[in-house]
Amino acid sequence: ETGVTQTPRHLVMGMTNKKSLKCEQHLGHNAMYWYKQSAKKPLELMFVYNFKEQTENNSVPSRFSPECPNSSHLFLHLHTLQPEDSALYLCASSQGGDRLNTEAFFGQGTRLTVV
Amino acid sequence: RKEVEQDPGPFNVPEGATVAFNCTYSNSASQSFFWYRQDCRKEPKLLMSVYSSGNEDGRFTAQLNRASQYISLLIRDSKLSDSATYLCVVKRPGYSTLTFGKGTMLLVSP
Numbered sequence: 001e002t003g004v005t006q007t008p009r010h011l012v013m014g015m016t017n018k019k020s021l022k023c024e025q026h027l028g029h030n031a032m033y034w035y036k037q038s039a040k041k042p043l044e045l046m047f048v049y050n051f052k053e054q055t056e057n058n059s060v061p062s063r064f065s066p067e068c069p070n071s072s073h074l075f076l077h078l079h080t081l082q083p084e085d086s087a088l089y090l091c092a093s094s095q096g097g098d099r100l101n102t103e104a105f106f107g108q109g110t111r112l113t114v115v
Numbered sequence: 116r117k118e119v120e121q122d123p124g125p126f127n128v129p130e131g132a133t134v135a136f137n138c139t140y141s142n143s144a145s146q147s148f149f150w151y152r153q154d155c156r157k158e159p160k161l162l163m164s165v166y167s168s169g170n171e172d173g174r175f176t177a178q179l180n181r182a183s184q185y186i187s188l189l190i191r192d193s194k195l196s197d198s199a200t201y202l203c204v205v206k207r208p209g210y211s212t213l214t215f216g217k218g219t220m221l222l223v224s225p
Contacts, residue, residue, distance in 0.1 A: 033212070042215065042216070042217035042218055043159070043202070043215045045212065045214075045215075048212050055212075056212060088156070090158055090159075094213065102147070102206070103147075103149050103161045103164065103204075103213075104161075104204075104213050105161070106158035106159050106160070107158060108157070108158050109157075109158050111156075
């Protein structure tokens, strides 16, 4: 059983819809991440939160809006998405800060389809 | 030069074979290194950390070569269940972020 839980596991949404992805970690970590993985492509880092502060935004379009209300929860708010945004969205967490050997633990992902 | 580079493969090997993957990284100050495994349509999972002196976990051996800035993963006696994509991961100092390589696909056949 993973310590990182993502909901929903699957989501189909229209281009005019607004939806949110949720991630919760029970590992006491302080860093949380959103990754996107399109079909047959590598992981793309989207956002990083370290101690609830956003520390990285890898040129992600504004139709993706992250929110980190506390160290255990991370949201990704979606609006007016495009079909090319269809992908597996993975949340991960790690200890955070600059601690060495802080491997990341992933949730099972939300498979998003934009129609 | 990309931060983390891997041969995408696929590596096609028969059961029982020994296979090795290499991964190079560009930042010489990188401090932490990992191998992750990702099965098709699943999330990545930590396979093993890579220590400076090299480390072994059953059939898996990881090595780090700081002078040449590469890490390797050796899999002995390959099993069908080893078929997956193997991701090389590097952590730079001063960053909380882990940088993932694009992965190397391994296909083990009967």
